[in-house]
Amino acid sequence: MSVLVVGSIALDTVKTPVEEHADLLGGSASYAAVGASFFSPVRMVGVVGEDFPKAHVEYFASRKIDLEGLRVEPGKTFRWSGEYMWDLNTRETRSVELNVFEHFTPELPGSYVETEIVLLANIAPKLQSHVLDQVRQPRFVIADTMDLWINIANDDLRALLPRVDMLILNDSEARQFTGQTSLIKAGAAIRAMGPRFVAIKKGEHGCLLFGENEFFSCGAYPLEDIHDPTGAGDTFAGGLAGYLAAEERGNIEFAQLRRAVVFGSVLASFNVEAFSLERLRALSPADIDERYKMFRQMSQFEVLP
Amino acid sequence: MSVLVVGSIALDTVKTPVEEHADLLGGSASYAAVGASFFSPVRMVGVVGEDFPKAHVEYFASRKIDLEGLRVEPGKTFRWSGEYMWDLNTRETRSVELNVFEHFTPELPGSYVETEIVLLANIAPKLQSHVLDQVRQPRFVIADTMDLWINIANDDLRALLPRVDMLILNDSEARQFTGQTSLIKAGAAIRAMGPRFVAIKKGEHGCLLFGENEFFSCGAYPLEDIHDPTGAGDTFAGGLAGYLAAEERGNIEFAQLRRAVVFGSVLASFNVEAFSLERLRALSPADIDERYKMFRQMSQFEVLP
Numbered sequence: 176m177s178v179l180v181v182g183s184i185a186l187d188t189v190k191t192p193v194e195e196h197a198d199l200l201g202g203s204a205s206y207a208a209v210g211a212s213f214f215s216p217v218r219m220v221g222v223v224g225e226d227f228p229k230a231h232v233e234y235f236a237s238r239k240i241d242l243e244g245l246r247v248e249p250g251k252t253f254r255w256s257g258e259y260m261w262d263l264n265t266r267e268t269r270s271v272e273l274n275v276f277e278h279f280t281p282e283l284p285g286s287y288v289e290t291e292i293v294l295l296a297n298i299a300p301k302l303q304s305h306v307l308d309q310v311r312q313p314r315f316v317i318a319d320t321m322d323l324w325i326n327i328a329n330d331d332l333r334a335l336l337p338r339v340d341m342l343i344l345n346d347s348e349a350r351q352f353t354g355q356t357s358l359i360k361a362g363a364a365i366r367a368m369g370p371r372f373v374a375i376k377k378g379e380h381g382c383l384l385f386g387e388n389e390f391f392s393c394g395a396y397p398l399e400d401i402h403d404p405t406g407a408g409d410t411f412a413g414g415l416a417g418y419l420a421a422e423e424r425g426n427i428e429f430a431q432l433r434r435a436v437v438f439g440s441v442l443a444s445f446n447v448e449a450f451s452l453e454r455l456r457a458l459s460p461a462d463i464d465e466r467y468k469m470f471r472q473m474s475q476f477e478v479l480p
Numbered sequence: 481m482s483v484l485v486v487g488s489i490a491l492d493t494v495k496t497p498v499e500e501h502a503d504l505l506g507g508s509a510s511y512a513a514v515g516a517s518f519f520s521p522v523r524m525v526g527v528v529g530e531d532f533p534k535a536h537v538e539y540f541a542s543r544k545i546d547l548e549g550l551r552v553e554p555g556k557t558f559r560w561s562g563e564y565m566w567d568l569n570t571r572e573t574r575s576v577e578l579n580v581f582e583h584f585t586p587e588l589p590g591s592y593v594e595t596e597i598v599l600l601a602n603i604a605p606k607l608q609s610h611v612l613d614q615v616r617q618p619r620f621v622i623a624d625t626m627d628l629w630i631n632i633a634n635d636d637l638r639a640l641l642p643r644v645d646m647l648i649l650n651d652s653e654a655r656q657f658t659g660q661t662s663l664i665k666a667g668a669a670i671r672a673m674g675p676r677f678v679a680i681k682k683g684e685h686g687c688l689l690f691g692e693n694e695f696f697s698c699g700a701y702p703l704e705d706i707h708d709p710t711g712a713g714d715t716f717a718g719g720l721a722g723y724l725a726a727e728e729r730g731n732i733e734f735a736q737l738r739r740a741v742v743f744g745s746v747l748a749s750f751n752v753e754a755f756s757l758e759r760l761r762a763l764s765p766a767d768i769d770e771r772y773k774m775f776r777q778m779s780q781f782e783v784l785p
Contacts, residue, residue: 262661356567358684359702379663380685381697392686392778394697397664433781473697474779476738 176420180208181220182296188256199451203296206406210413212238215420220244224252243284248275283309294416300331337369396444403450414442481725486525487601493561504756508601511711515718517543520725525549529557548589553580599721605636642674701749719747
């Protein structure tokens with residue numbers, strides 16, 4: 176099965192307490208599509224400007240990502256610049272240039288219309304809904320969101336939620352969105368808005384997955400050094416969606432989602448080890464398998480292999 | 481096997497955003513000893529004043545806790561008063577009256593000298609060392625500590641560490657103690673100070689356990705309502721120590737410590753459901769087994785029972 180990924184494609188400038196790099200490949204669709212590509216065929220929807228380096232397009236193509244939905248528009252590519260604070264947990268956006276992204280209205284090529292797994296990576300909820308309008312009977316729809324949309328497009332987000340199977344957001348966003356300090360209550364409150372499943376990302380503390388009567392707590396991989404957290408959430412969502420597309424046969428059950436969350440966490444843990452998608456570029460299936468086994472090792476407390 | 485527990489015994493006044501209760505049974509030794517008593521015989525060392533209610537002593541006795549090491553001194557029992565903020569994660573100490581605890585110098589009864597598992601619950605590191613001086617060849621020594629001792633008794637704490645097998649502390653304390661923002665680095669840094677194992681408690685995010693080449697990440701039980709976090713860490717340490725004493729045969733291995741951390745987390749998750757030790761009073765072995773199975777259920781992602 177395939178994954179349809181829609182989101183932003185950007186050129187990022189990222190500053191951490193120790194390094195700064197400019198004009199990096201970034202954007203939610205870039206991280207998510209590459210993350211998913213380790214598991215299944217991916218169809219990408221996005222827009223770039225004429226300045227977007229050919230090498231990046233070639234990299235997507237080398238990952239067997241279908242680029243029929245990638246539009247090149249006159250003008251410049253979306254640019255984002257951000258700075259991480261000393262603990263790498265908080266970041267400030269330094270500048271945003273929407274450029275060709277300002278009037279992005281994702282239109283699906285005919286060949287994308289029947290895609291089983293849909294990942295609405297982090298963009299405006301209205302655009303996410305617009306993409307969903309064009310997909311014919313998807314089997315599983317995942318939406319990622321962020322504080323910005325909770326603040327400025329709350330109604331759009333709430334309108335989207337009954338149409339998605341799973342919402343992904345981080346812990347502070349879940350609290351902000353629901354007004355609940357308890358993440359357990361926040362997860363339940365978001366499920367009540369529509370999605371059958373909710374994944375709350377907690378950064379260095381892992382991830383919580385909520386279902387109707389089921390709950391999964393996934394730890395974070397014990398990384399000693401994090402170089403660039405940018406795209407971790409997008410890569411998580413991509414890995415999760417890709418794994419579901421690779422494994423899914425029939426209804427998606429909670430047991431599958433557990434493993435999908437672990438594979439998403441595995442991908443995200445690699446991604447933060449280097450700037451941009453550099454670590455993902457060098458990643459092999461054997462690396463993924465090995466780290467998946469580490470996740471099993473670090474979270475089990477009964478029968479250990 | 482038995483657990484020796486030394487720590488404070490207090491009468492607490494606790495205020496949360498919704499409730500306030502005075503003169504509650506509290507103190508690190510109370511929570512830890514009762515927590516351990518669900519798994520193994522316990523020997524308690526502590527001091528109370530003449531005002532300490534007989535009912536509390538009877539409760540300890542009803543838990544089969546050996547009270548030969550409990551001294552009743554002229555004067556009043558140690559009193560602590562604290563207030564929890566809106567999210568129940570931060571608390572302020574409102575007042576401390578040391579009373580008989582001020583000159584507490586724990587002396588072990590002869591019958592305690594050969595105890596296999598030693599839990600030095602949260603008291604001054606100098607007192608913890610003093611207790612350890614009196615134990616003959618313990619098999620496993622656990623020390624719990626807190627920010628106060630890191631601040632005012634740092635040298636004493638560092639002198640204690642090479643003598644203990646496991647240190648327990650929370651995430652902010654681990655960062656404060658080591659100057660490392662990464663908990664993974666903090667865990668390694670504390671191990672380098674002496675203890676073979678370090679448990680870093682993360683409240684609602686669970687607990688990390690560090691060994692030489694091994695790592696365990698334990699999630700927190702998904703409680704919707706927390707009534708009083710007081711004593712959660714002490715109960716965790718007590719449950720952990722009690723489980724080790726119940727299961728231990730020969731050297732304590734990492735695999736056992738994983739389960740001990742889960743049982744400690746199970747006990748702590750019950751403890752915060754009510755003020756003081758009220759929830760522990762009503763706890764049955766069947767409750768513990770059931771929640772242990774829930775921990776398994778919420779953390780596994782492969783073969784599920």
